[in-house]
Structures are given as structure tokens and as C-alpha cells.
Amino acid sequence: MSAGSPVATDVLIIGAGAAGLMCALTAAQRGRTVVLLDHNNKLAEKIRISGGGRCNFTNLNVKPDNYLSYNPHFCRSALARFTPQHFISLLEKHGIRYHEKTLGQLFCDDGSEAIIDMLRSECDAAGVRWAMPCTVGQITHGEGFSVQTSHGLYRTSSLVVATGGLSIPKIGATPFGYKVAEQFNLPVTKLKPGLVPLSFHPEAWAVYADLSGVSLDAIVGFGKQSFRENLLFTHRGLSGPAILQISSYWEPGQPLSIDLLPDHDLYAIFMEQRTNKMLLANFLTQYLPKRLAEIIATHWSENLPVNQHSSKQLAALADKIKGWQITPSGTLGYGKAEVTCGGVDTRALSSKSMECNDVAGLYFIGEVVDVTGHLGGYNFQWAWASGHAAGLAA
Ligand SMILES: Cc1cc2nc3c(=O)[nH]c(=O)nc-3n(C[C@H](O)[C@H](O)[C@H](O)COP(=O)(O)OP(=O)(O)OC[C@H]3O[C@@H](n4cnc5c(N)ncnc54)[C@H](O)[C@@H]3O)c2cc1C
Structure with a gap:
């Protein structure tokens, strides 16, 4: 001084x-x-x-x-x-x-x-x-x-x-x-860091890591708060405006709820299409990015033709796509947080x-x-x- x-x-x-x-x-x-x-x-x-x-x-x-x-x-x-x-x-x-x-x-x-x-x-x-x-x-x-x-x-x-x-x-x-x-x-x-990407344990995220770069319009919710904006898959977790927004509200150890198909009543679509012979992944590609549809069809269900799934299985899958519950392990911290x-x-x-x-x-x-x-x-x-x-x- x-x-x-x-x-x-x-x-x-x-x-x-x-x-x-x-x-x-x-x-x-x-x-x-x-x-x-x-x-x-x-x-x-x-x-x-x-x-x-x-x-x-x-x-x-x-x-x-x-x-x-x-x-x-x-x-x-x-x-x-x-x-x-x-x-x-x-x-x-x-x-x-x-x-x-x-x-x-x-x-x-x-x-x-x-x-x-x-x-x-x-x-x-x-x-x-x-x-x-x-x-x-x-x-x-x-x-x-x-x-x-x-x-x-x-x-x-x-x-x-x-x-x-x-x-x-x-x-x-x-x-x-x-x-x-x-x-x-x-x-x-x-x-705490806010407006920040969310990360997941590498083992839990291994299934989704290949989706890095895929983005889609989604509703991401935590408690009473939700945001409808773009969601982006990354190699470590989730980012994009919808995730940054909810990150400011998210509390560690708690799950987020994600609607991956906000504009569609997927349950009603499945019920109408119960006799459809398309493979599930191809069917979902009509509504979701291809790589995401494939991961969902193979990891959240079985990639069989739609008509080989029971109504109960299709209803459960629709519920999961419309209300994916996922618990981040953390955030990318102050190094990546906007606020x-x-x-x-x-x-x-x-x-x-x-x-x-x-x-x-x-x-x-x-x-x-x-x-x-x-x-x-x-x-x-x-x-x-x-x-x-x-x-x-x-
Ligand atoms: C990557 C990124 C992108 C962003 N984009 C947007 C956007 O587009 N729109 C938006 O609304 N917000 C955005 N934000 C948030 C926004 O930048 C901040 O909320 C805003 O700058 C806060 O203003 P502030 O003046 O309080 O602090 P700052 O702008 O951070 O200014 C604080 C100042 O204090 C100085 N300082 C810190 N410690 C000391 C010290 N010990 N001694 C002396 N000086 C010190 C710093 O050098 C700095 O110049 C973004 C943030 C980041 C990180």
C-alpha cells in the first residue's frame, strides 16, 4: 500500500x-x-x-x-x-x-x-x-x-x-x-452456484453420454418451479437454458422431473397406435431426436415393434418420457456458473x-x-x- x-x-x-x-x-x-x-x-x-x-x-x-x-x-x-x-x-x-x-x-x-x-x-x-x-x-x-x-x-x-x-x-x-x-x-x-450445468455420476450417466450434443425442447421442473426451454445433453450431464434455469432452484439429492415431449399426449398416441408394427425406436423418432429415441427404446424399454408391447408397458414408457425423474450428483460449480x-x-x-x-x-x-x-x-x-x-x- x-x-x-x-x-x-x-x-x-x-x-x-x-x-x-x-x-x-x-x-x-x-x-x-x-x-x-x-x-x-x-x-x-x-x-x-x-x-x-x-x-x-x-x-x-x-x-x-x-x-x-x-x-x-x-x-x-x-x-x-x-x-x-x-x-x-x-x-x-x-x-x-x-x-x-x-x-x-x-x-x-x-x-x-x-x-x-x-x-x-x-x-x-x-x-x-x-x-x-x-x-x-x-x-x-x-x-x-x-x-x-x-x-x-x-x-x-x-x-x-x-x-x-x-x-x-x-x-x-x-x-x-x-x-x-x-x-x-x-x-x-x-x-450456491446458479445458472449452471448439472452433472451426474459417470456410471449413472454412461447410458446417456453418447447423447452429448443432442438438444430438444423440454419442460424441466423442480418442486413448484418449471421452465420450458431447450435442454442439452452433454458428456457429463445436462445443460441448456431449461437446465440452467432450474439449477438455481435445484437442491442436492433431490430429483428433477423432465417432460421430454411437452407438446404431445404420448399416452394417447400409444393407445391409438397399439397395433403399429414399427420398431419402438423408429416410432419414437417421429417425436424425439433419433439418438435419444434409440436410447429410450433400448434402455427404458425393449426395442420391439410397438404392437408387441402391452398397453401397460406403453403407458409406463409414456409416463417416463413425460416425467423423467433424474437426480443430478452436483453442478459444474462456480467455474461454469453464470451467477x-x-x-x-x-x-x-x-x-x-x-x-x-x-x-x-x-x-x-x-x-x-x-x-x-x-x-x-x-x-x-x-x-x-x-x-x-x-x-x-x-
Ligand atoms: C459467462 C457469463 C455470461 C453471462 N451472461 C449474462 C447475460 O447475457 N445477461 C445477464 O443478465 N447476465 C449475464 N451474466 C450474469 C451477469 O454477468 C452478472 O450477474 C453481473 O455482471 C453482476 O454484476 P455486478 O456488477 O454485481 O458484478 P460483476 O459484473 O461481476 O462485477 C464485479 C466487479 O468487482 C470486481 N472485484 C471483485 N472482487 C474484487 C476485489 N476484491 N477488489 C476489487 N474489485 C473486485 C471484479 O473484478 C468485477 O469487475 C453472465 C455471467 C457469466 C459468468
Whole structure:
């Protein structure tokens, strides 16, 4: 840590990702002096890699139901005050072109860098000062906050923690935010990887490993939650949007229920076709990807002509295809997860400003908070909205 006289700033933001950038530009536009620091030398790496390099920056259908949190109402206020339309207006001001892909998901036409450049230039125009790369050391709290860093000592009345979650450590994720919460005796809810592929024991998966690359439209359910999107077989387990979505809800040791044929009443089809002489695999290929149909016919049944199966056998097979119960052995972990579920307990924060109820001037925003969005642009919308809320208050 370098010596020298302390730098005073109205607002010090740790973490120059999606939430930190939005908070910085909002606070600076209000005339606050803002320092934004990050231990990375590259700005907003997660924005850069997001959405396959095109950043799924919001979703037109954002509503509180799209978020997991111990308190599902917490996100309501911030989301209502900074909507997808607000972010779209910012994009349009900068001439950034975008398109809707599916299910309300908005992506940049020309890649994620456009969004990073836009946020950087909004921050620059508002006078945000940058400290990157910068290592953060001890935080002390007395009258305001003192933060030791590799750029020297900062003094501030508003300290904003925007260091994100644990996913993808190789591009800079750290548990920093949770440690700050611990330092100030703030509760952190259970953390787990979310929006993550699910894995299976190799012996249990051996039958399906050959299906790697096969994808199909499916309904994947866990408890009362279900998602209808694509499901992808991989050599280690299951992935694809439907699985990523349910992974945030899934609890270890519990089975998922998968409807592999959502648009068909397979039981009724089998009963109508009881006299059909086609081999079961060929018959199923009319409805399912060929390789999957073959595995199902040979491993879940016998690959005999349909008319050589009893009605009871066909009914049982229809039940299994429409309600495959399968228990993952785990997830692919933070190395592959798009988000961290759980975080700083929302009961400790104001839903209006993201400020801690018991520590005046300390704010938590973005993914470090116990608010986790579904797949499809919802996590960035939370980062923008919570960053904006804190930026108006800090
Ligand atoms: C592969 C991938 C694709 C994704 N795609 C999408 C998508 O298309 N749409 C969507 O809505 N969401 C997507 N997400 C999720 C989204 O990126 C995050 O939810 C969002 O970036 C969270 O914003 P944040 O500002 O809270 O945290 P981050 O964007 O993670 O920013 C945190 C910042 O804090 C810094 N930091 C961490 N620790 C320290 C420390 N100790 N000291 C100083 N700085 C620190 C980091 O370097 C980083 O810059 C994706 C995530 C991944 C991993």
C-alpha cells in the first residue's frame, strides 16, 4: 500500500462491473465526487463475455417473479424505478443497435464492448475517477469509512460494495463483498452456484453420454418451479437454458422431473397406435431426436415393434418420457456458473437505496446481494437497477 495523504471522495465504489458502473455514473451525474476502483486492469469483464459476447443486457418482461431471493419483494422498488426502457434509452442515446432474440431477451447487435464503452464514457463525462487495477486492503469505519488500497488511503462517507458473486474466478470474482458483510456483522444467505450445468455420476450417466450434443425442447421442473426451454445433453450431464434455469432452484439429492415431449399426449398416441408394427425406436423418432429415441427404446424399454408391447408397458414408457425423474450428483460449480445464488441478506438493506439499515453510508449492489435473476438479461437488469438506486442515494 502506498503512503501519502488520504484522498477524500463523496462516494467510493469497489467493483467496476455492471452495478458499480451504473452506480458511479448515477452518483457522479448528481454532482457527487466518485472514485470507482477494481482489482482488474480490464473493465467489466463479465459484461464483455456475457451473452456469448453480445451481452443480453436486459429483458422486456422483467418482473419480480423473475428473481430468487429470501425476500422476493425486495427487488420490486429498484426494478420499478429503473426499467428496461431506461437502459434502452441510454443505448439509443449512444446509437447502440440491439435486437430481441427470444422471450424478451435484448442483445447488442455489435457486441458487448459497445455497452462497456457506453458506460465508461458516461462515467467519464460525469467526472468519475478510476482506480484500476487497485488492490483493496483494510476498511475501517468511524466517522465515514477509510479504505486502504494500493493507490493509497481513501476517505468517504458512502462506501458502495459492487464486487459481484463467486462465479468465474478466473476473470476476477472474489468473496470480497461477503467478507465486508461479515466485517460489519451483516447476514449473508446460503451461497450456491446458479445458472449452471448439472452433472451426474459417470456410471449413472454412461447410458446417456453418447447423447452429448443432442438438444430438444423440454419442460424441466423442480418442486413448484418449471421452465420450458431447450435442454442439452452433454458428456457429463445436462445443460441448456431449461437446465440452467432450474439449477438455481435445484437442491442436492433431490430429483428433477423432465417432460421430454411437452407438446404431445404420448399416452394417447400409444393407445391409438397399439397395433403399429414399427420398431419402438423408429416410432419414437417421429417425436424425439433419433439418438435419444434409440436410447429410450433400448434402455427404458425393449426395442420391439410397438404392437408387441402391452398397453401397460406403453403407458409406463409414456409416463417416463413425460416425467423423467433424474437426480443430478452436483453442478459444474462456480467455474461454469453464470451467477451466485444467495448473498448479502436483503433484510439488512433498504430496498429503496441498498444502504445497510444499521451502517449508515454502506451500500451493497448487484450480484453480491441476495437477489438472483433468471437466465435472459434479468441479472444485468438487477445490476443496473440496484446500481441506479444506490447512485441516487449515496
Ligand atoms: C459467462 C457469463 C455470461 C453471462 N451472461 C449474462 C447475460 O447475457 N445477461 C445477464 O443478465 N447476465 C449475464 N451474466 C450474469 C451477469 O454477468 C452478472 O450477474 C453481473 O455482471 C453482476 O454484476 P455486478 O456488477 O454485481 O458484478 P460483476 O459484473 O461481476 O462485477 C464485479 C466487479 O468487482 C470486481 N472485484 C471483485 N472482487 C474484487 C476485489 N476484491 N477488489 C476489487 N474489485 C473486485 C471484479 O473484478 C468485477 O469487475 C453472465 C455471467 C457469466 C459468468
